[in-house]
Every structure is written in structure tokens, then in C-alpha cells.
Amino acid sequence: MTQMQTEVPIFDLPAQFEEEREELMEIVERVLASGAYVLAGDEVAALEEEVATFVGTDHAITVNSGTDALTIGLACLDIKPGDEVITPPNSFIASTGAIVHVGATPVFIDVCDDQNMDPEKLESLITPKTKAIMPVHLTGRICDMDPIVAIAEKHGLKIIEDAAQSMGSEYKGRKSGTFGDVGCFSCHPLKNMNACGDGGLITTNDSDIRDRAIRLRNHGMIDRNTALEFGFVSRMDNLQAAILRLRLRHLPDVVARRRRNVEQYRAEIDTDHVYIPPCLDHEFNTFVLFVAQLDRRDELQAYLAERGISTGIHYPVPIHLQPAARYLGHKAGDYPEVERQADRIISLPHNQNLSESQVSYVCEQINRFYMTG
Numbered sequence: 001m002t003q004m005q006t007e008v009p010i011f012d013l014p015a016q017f018e019e020e021r022e023e024l025m026e027i028v029e030r031v032l033a034s035g036a037y038v039l040a041g042d043e044v045a046a047l048e049e050e051v052a053t054f055v056g057t058d059h060a061i062t063v064n065s066g067t068d069a070l071t072i073g074l075a076c077l078d079i080k081p082g083d084e085v086i087t088p089p090n091s092f093i094a095s096t097g098a099i100v101h102v103g104a105t106p107v108f109i110d111v112c113d114d115q116n117m118d119p120e121k122l123e124s125l126i127t128p129k130t131k132a133i134m135p136v137h138l139t140g141r142i143c144d145m146d147p148i149v150a151i152a153e154k155h156g157l158k159i160i161e162d163a164a165q166s167m168g169s170e171y172k173g174r175k176s177g178t179f180g181d182v183g184c185f186s187c188h189p190l191k192n193m194n195a196c197g198d199g200g201l202i203t204t205n206d207s208d209i210r211d212r213a214i215r216l217r218n219h220g221m222i223d224r225n226t227a228l229e230f231g232f233v234s235r236m237d238n239l240q241a242a243i244l245r246l247r248l249r250h251l252p253d254v255v256a257r258r259r260r261n262v263e264q265y266r267a268e269i270d271t272d273h274v275y276i277p278p279c280l281d282h283e284f285n286t287f288v289l290f291v292a293q294l295d296r297r298d299e300l301q302a303y304l305a306e307r308g309i310s311t312g313i314h315y316p317v318p319i320h321l322q323p324a325a326r327y328l329g330h331k332a333g334d335y336p337e338v339e340r341q342a343d344r345i346i347s348l349p350h351n352q353n354l355s356e357s358q359v360s361y362v363c364e365q366i367n368r369f370y371m372t373g
């Protein structure tokens with residue numbers, strides 16, 4: 001190993017802060033001085049309008065996290081105990097967690113080699129109890145939405161998109177969050193449109209869903225003294241909304257820089273050993289994570305760590321094999337493609353502040369590992 005080792009972080013939030021320091025500090029000062037913090041001030045309503053325009057829905061509703069967007073979104077669709085919701089088990093735990101929290105039963109579906117739900121497996125999972133499909137646009141790769149929408153329509157099912165990782169991703173010119181009854185986004189710090197804390201958004205074209213989401217995020221209240229139903233406390237604060245307005249303006253640049261990383265990885269990694277799912281012409285993928293699939297993953301991860309390259313695994317244990325899901329009675333082997341990928345996926349360093357030479361260094365080290373190994 002060389003002594004002058006290049007350090008390559010998987011994420012780099014301090015670099016993002018340095019780029020935006022002046023704008024962020026102006027926001028912090030302005031919002032704190034205003035004294036308008038929660039359910040006050042203009043930033044939340046302005047963000048909701050701007051996100052609705054960007055995504056292409058009639059409404060966007062801020063909440064406190066992507067998980068809350070999913071939970072409140074499901075509640076707005078009247079998903080309740082006894083209902084089944086079909087979703088892939090290779091997502092972050094929150095997708096299934098939200099289904100469980102409204103009392104419904106998650107029904108898992110296996111995935112294609114691009115990690116997204118396999119629409120060909122959908123119909124066989126539909127029962128009289130099925131109420132909704134929850135596709136997850138994992139890593140910011142858009143799902144194959146035409147067949148999913150067609151099957152939902154044929155069977156009278158709702159669609160709730162887990163678009164937590166896919167702000168700005170497109171399928172045939174339409175953005176994620178516009179295909180279902182409800183779209184759910186996360187503004188977690190590690191997302192492309194990220195808050196400096198937690199945040200989430202619901203998108204919809206249905207004004208009844210909008211009204212219900214607005215009351216459910218604030219205890220079910222319709223005015224100061226009237227609760228129409230019991231709700232949650234899931235309000236985005238004015239400060240995060242102001243930061244997110246800035247980050248929405250920066251999003252096209254962030255995504256362009258991230259897509260450049262991905263193109264460079266594709267060009268420089270030896271694909272005899274590494275599988276990078278292709279992007280189809282009708283997709284615009286935003287890549288909140290860049291995930292490759294390969295053999296000897298754990299060995300490679302240790303090899304890269306020794307060379308200053310940090311990586312991650314999103315996610316090593318599929319949800320159906322988590323202790324929390326034991327009551328559903330699944331076992332290893334139930335979702336073969338998800339399980340195969342769980343042993344092969346690696347999230348390579350990927351953020352808008354990586355330099356070309358850092359990406360080249362990662363590719364060189366990966367290629368050398370397989371050449372010499």
C-alpha cells in the first residue's frame with residue numbers, strides 16, 4: 001500500500017456545507033430571527049408549492065420524515081388491519097415498518113436484477129385482502145411503472161410510491177411521486193434533496209388526501225380546538241423547509257454531478273467482475289446511492305477500507321429475514337433474487353463532491369483486487 005493514501009468518503013456532508021455555507025448561514029439567521037418555527041412563517045407553504053411544481057402533482061405536503069410520509073400516506077389511503085400491501089423486502093426497513101404501523105400486513109415480492117420490484121411476480125401475490133402496491137425506487141432507480149400501474153388498475157389497487165430515494169427520477173418523462181395515489185419522499189441528510197435533520201414529503205393529485213395528510217400530521221386537528229380524528233405529530237419546521245427550498249434549487253446540479261460519477265464508474269470499472277445494472281433510455285435515474293453487484297463482496301470491502309475507500313451495504317439483511325419480521329413466518333430462500341443480491345451489493349463512494357481522480361482511484365483498486373485475487 002502506498003503511504004500517500006487517497007481518502008475517499010462514501011458520503012460527504014461537510015463538503016456540501018462548505019459549498020453552501022453563505023446561503024445556509026443566511027437562512028439560519030433569517031429564520032431564527034423571524035421567530036416563526038413550527039406551523040408559522042412562509043417557508044413550509046412555499047416549499048410545498050415548489051415541490052409540487054417540480055414533481056408535477058397538484059399538491060405536496062411536508063411531514064417530519066420519509067417514514068412518516070409513508071405511514072401518513074397509507075393512513076390517507078385507509079389502509080388498515082386486515083389489509084395487505086405488496087412491497088419488496090430489499091428496501092430500507094421503513095417501507096415495511098410503515099405498513100406494519102397502520103396495522104396492515106406486508107406481502108413481499110422478489111426483485112429484478114436492477115433491485116426493483118419484479119412486475120411479473122405481482123399478479124400471483126394479489127389476494128382479496130390486497131389493497132395497495134408499494135413500489136420502492138431503490139437507489140433512485142425508477143421502477144418499471146407501466147406494468148405496475150396497469151396491474152393496479154386491473155385489480156382496483158392503490159399505489160403508494162416509496163420515492164424516498166428518488167426525488168427527480170423519471171420514467172418516460174414523468175417524475176417519481178406522480179404514478180400512484182400517493183408519493184412519499186425522504187429529505188434525510190443522505191438523500192439528494194436533503195435537510196440538515198429529518199424531513200419528508202407526500203405528493204398527490206387528490207385534494208381529499210391532501211386535506212387528510214395536513215390534519216394527520218398535526219394530531220388530526222382541523223383548527224386549534226377540534227381534532228377530527230387521532231393523528232400524529234409530524235410537522236416540518238420552518239428552518240428545514242427553508243434549507244430544503246435552497247436544496248431543491250440545487251438539486252439539478254447535484255443530480256448532474258452524481259450522474260457523472262456513475263458514468264465514470266461505468267467506464268472505468270472492469271465489468272467482467274462487477275455488475276452495474278444498465279439504465280434504459282426511458283429512465284432518468286438520480287442515484288442517491290451507487291450500488292454495484294459483485295462476488296467476494298466482504299473481502300473487497302475490507303480491501304478497499306485498507307486503501308482509504310469507505311463503502312456501505314444498503315441493505316445486508318433483507319426485511320423478511322429481520323428479527324422484527326419473524327412473526328410473518330418467512331425463511332431464507334423465500335425471495336431468492338433479493339437474498340442473492342444481499343450478499344453481492346456494495347455501495348461505492350458516491351456524492352457530488354467526489355473528484356474524477358477519486359472515482360478513478362476507486363475503480364483502479366477494484367480492478368486490481370479482481371486481477372490479483
Ligand SMILES: Cc1ncc(COP(=O)(O)O)c(C=O)c1O
Binds near residue numbers: 094164165185186198
Ligand atoms: C427506501 C426508503 N424508504 C423510506 C425511508 C425512510 O425515510 P426517513 O429516514 O426520512 O424516515 C428511507 C430512508 O432512508 C428509504 O431509503
